[in-house]
Amino acid sequence: MRVGRLLNKAVVVIMAALISVCLQTSDSRAHGHHKKQETKPAILLVTFGTSIERAQKSFANIDKRVKAAFPNVEVRWAYTSKIIRDKLARQGEQIDSPEMALARLMDDGYNRVAVQSLHMIPGAEFHEINANARLFARMAGGFDQLQVSMPLLINDEALGQALKIVKNQVVPKERKAGEAVVLMGHGTHHPSDAIYSALMYKAQKMDSNFFVGTVEGHPTFEEIRDALVEKKVKKVYLIPFMTVAGDHAMNDMAGDEPDSWKSQLAAVGIQSVPVMKGLGEVDAIDDLWIERLKAAMAHLK
Incomplete structure (x- = not known):
């Protein structure tokens, strides 16, 4: 009986030790999974989108000015409109949704991301982008830091600035x-x-x-x-x-x-x-978005 009790006790001790080792290994792997070898910043520009070639001049100008302002940062695009994305896909051009673009950035190892809305107002589309983007920062293995930057017309000062630019330059x-x-x-x-x-x-x-x-x-x-x-x-x-x-x-x-x-x-x-003429073709308007981006990027340390 004494031998049996000793064997049972030994089995319990061995099992407890094995469980402890497994938990430590699992925890170690989890920490290793989250550990970033390097920090890589990225910018995701999000807009409704367009399939009209002439209208693409706005996006080309925004892209050029953002890349000039952030020369060492990856810049990518996403369209919120599925209709536009599908139409472009039939023409052989693939544009991601905001969610797919964020997933690709995560998979490519970018762990600090600023999402810039190129919408006019913080309407339904902006709030959807804001909510979904922040989920990527909360998930296991997600972004270390994520900032969602506001659309063009966010306060009284912005309204006045935009109107003056249009009056003087458009x-x-x-x-x-x-x-x-x-x-x-x-x-x-x-x-x-x-x-x-x-x-x-x-x-x-x-x-x-x-x-x-x-x-x-x-x-x-x-x-x-x-x-x-x-x-x-x-x-x-x-x-x-x-x-x-x-x-x-x-x-x-x-x-x-x-x-x-x-x-x-x-x-x-x-x-x-x-x-x-789209507002994205106007450098001074693009600069208002870029100022918002600079504030967002400043938080990605």
């Missing part, structure tokens, strides 16, 4: 007194749509013939059209207040269909001059 110099400027924003059902109304308020304070309308939000085009008629404006410069002069600019704003802004203004006797 509005044609030949504009005469009494001629109006109408900026076309996208608009959204998200609460951040109110930013466009704030933008309209600031535009009017800056220049009473400066207007901001939206395709899918407020202020509506009808409100802007009626205001132009009331002021007896006869000529308007139409400018996309969007990263690219893409589908909305080509069709909703400047198209020949009866429901385009240009056609509807013509129907009430107002001449339109479309300015087909």
